[in-house]
Amino acid sequence: MEKFKKNERVVALIKILSDNPNQVITLNRFSELLNAAKSTISEDISAARKIIECLALGEIETIPGALGGVKYKPILTLEQSLEFLKRLCTELKDPSRIIPGSFIYMSDVLGNADQVATIGRIFASCFKEKNADYIVTIETKGITPAIMTARAMNIPLVIARTGNRVTEGTTISVNYVSGSKKIQTMSVSKRSIKEGSKVILIDDFMKAGSTIKGLKDLMSEFKAEVVGTGVIMSTAEPDHKVIDDYVSLLILNDVDETSKTISIIPGIK
Amino acid sequence: MEKFKKNERVVALIKILSDNPNQVITLNRFSELLNAAKSTISEDISAARKIIECLALGEIETIPGALGGVKYKPILTLEQSLEFLKRLCTELKDPSRIIPGSFIYMSDVLGNADQVATIGRIFASCFKEKNADYIVTIETKGITPAIMTARAMNIPLVIARTGNRVTEGTTISVNYVSGSKKIQTMSVSKRSIKEGSKVILIDDFMKAGSTIKGLKDLMSEFKAEVVGTGVIMSTAEPDHKVIDDYVSLLILNDVDETSKTISIIPGIK
Known part of the structure; x- marks a missing residue:
């Protein structure tokens, strides 16, 4: 050779x-x-x-x-993370992103592999000391940032699914109250998480935190400890979330459909 | 400096x-x-x-x-791709993966960021001459290989969703017959794909091809041309799929629940 x-x-x-x-x-x-x-x-x-x-x-x-x-x-410094998040804020403030009901269209960001790879590196930087065994998310929109976080940290991703799927084998399920106030079921394949593991929850968006709370309840069925929670965006209101101790990369203060303005700032400092 | x-x-x-x-x-x-x-x-x-x-x-x-x-x-040679797929076959032949109904448990593979990153590179190698504008997949299980293909090719990922979601804004929907013979709806946000684009469809599993066919019909609503289709695994039976011209990384010949054997081979050569 x-x-x-x-x-x-x-x-x-x-x-x-x-x-x-x-x-x-x-x-x-x-x-x-x-x-x-x-x-x-x-x-x-x-x-x-x-x-x-x-x-x-x-x-x-x-x-x-x-x-x-x-x-x-693949760690990013706080400075590099903030620089990326400020650019992302500018992109997300575009008024054409406002969807009736005061939502923001961000599926394009979640489908931009470059951007979600950077988001994954930011989460990996935030949670690098946690010795986590798994990243856990719930379908659908959290999956792309979650797999990129899993890649940066070199641990498996587990996807909780709404309802039960035949291709998952035996599952463990919990009920939770979704953001739209409906009672829903989420399930995770029984074989996907070892008892006593440490997990990090990743999702795209958090309002009151009920979906993350559901994931936490589901993890306790696996006797797994949630050692970190990361969301890309959380809303400033309600101030009181049903969970505490989370990292939110962006804070959404307000979406005004009349004046067509969006107020959004980086959430980490 | x-x-x-x-x-x-x-x-x-x-x-x-x-x-x-x-x-x-x-x-x-x-x-x-x-x-x-x-x-x-x-x-x-x-x-x-x-x-x-x-x-x-x-x-x-x-x-x-x-x-x-x-x-x-990040192209892989055919030799490198085959070496990876052979290892993956060995892993997937483990009898404990058999799920009642002759399914194979492969959620762990789809949640292994390293493996899906390699799968993304293989798809990117197969489709490198296609000048595609988007990768398109349908929730849920195709998302992780699809975002990795999108990353390797540096084009956006668009996720079709079953049913309509409020956070997608205006959507275009089609009905399709799912693998379980139910009529289902899949939707894509209207703003996510420009008219006249070239797209590559990526999914995890294909039996008769009806889901891929649904995605193709949906793409024609966007006047988008499907220039490539890639699935991680397809079944040998039925021999006649409702679509032709696809790349399947693995071919599933048989799952025998009685003898607990799985026959599976690399699909590219």
């Missing part, structure tokens, strides 16, 4: 780490793949770390010991 | 391209970001291309002209 030059090895290394966020890759693996001694790989990693940190493209963490190696965390 | 060494610049360059698949990034942008002359950046790009192609990590394409630059395509 051909020998690579230093810069070629470093490029390959950063590409592989970057394609596999939050996964430990051993020095042995790199050593095989790049046909170089472990000591050489170690130096390459130092070079990669320097540039990644200098340009604020994330973090490279070293895991010591026999099973050790390195992993790449 | 500090000057970077060659290997540092190449690392940064590959990291940025890799985080922004299929997006044209101009030499000017790199030149500013990395504080180096455009001629230097050109050489760095050649170095990056060499290693990316040598290790089969994708392709770097040069776009000439005033608006030109480079873009990174």
Whole structure:
């Protein structure tokens, strides 16, 4: 196998780490793949770390010991997150987004893979110390940011479904009061979450918090602990939500259908 | 601003391209970001291309002209795709996946961000010449592979929903016969697809193809042309599907509940 030059090895290394966020890759693996001694790989990693940190493209963490190696965390700084959220606010304030009933059209944002990938990295940055085992969301609109958070954190995504589906096998279900005040059922496949796990809940929108409350109740059926909750947007009113302790990337203060104005600000600081 | 060494610049360059698949990034942008002359950046790009192609990590394409630059395509080779699909077959053949009614439990695969990211790259490789404007899927289970395909191709994802939702604004709906022989409605927000667009349909599972057929009918309401259809798994029976011309990554030949065996093979060759 051909020998690579230093810069070629470093490029390959950063590409592989970057394609596999939050996964430990051993020095042995790199050593095989790049046909170089472990000591050489170690130096390459130092070079990669320097540039990644200098340009604020994330973090490279070293895991010591026999099973050790390195992993790449696609973390955003608070400054980078705020810069993104301010641009998103500007985009969302466009009056043509107002939908009768004072809703905001944001399906295009949730279908923009680039934007939801960044949102996933912001959530991953917020919850990086939580040692979570799963990301959990409820169909439909939370799924794209949730899978991107799962990717950034390298943990599985579990999707709760409204009603029961034959392709899920045995399910556990709870009833909850939806945003539109209807009693609904949400279910999760019994085999999808191990008892005693730590989970992070991700959703697109929160008003009073009843859907998130439903997800929390469902998690307690799995004896799972909710260690974090993240929503892309929450409304300023009602001030009192049925859940506390959540991260909201954006706060929606007001949608005025008459004057066609939307007031929305970044929610993290 | 500090000057970077060659290997540092190449690392940064590959990291940025890799985080922004299929997006044209101009030499000017790199030149500013990395504080180096455009001629230097050109050489760095050649170095990056060499290693990316040598290790089969994708392709770097040069776009000439005033608006030109480079873009990174996260393409997988047929060999890499098959290797992944063979591993996936082994995983899916596990008898504990059989669900009464001869279904296979695969929600865990659809919630594994790493696996769906690879699936997205395979679809992007299959459809790279199609010049599509949108990826379209139907809730729920196709969403995770669909957003990853959208990310790899750098085009928006549009999600058709069963029934009508207040947060979508004005929608266009069609009726279709679902896999369970029920007449259902699927809708897409009117503003989400421009007339005359080219779309690629992505879904998780196809039996006779009636859901895909419904999506096709819905697209014709938008005067959109379906230029490709990709499903993760299709059944060998019925042999005659209501649609033709689709890519199926896996073919499900048989699920035998009595002997607890599943026969499944890669569908692309």
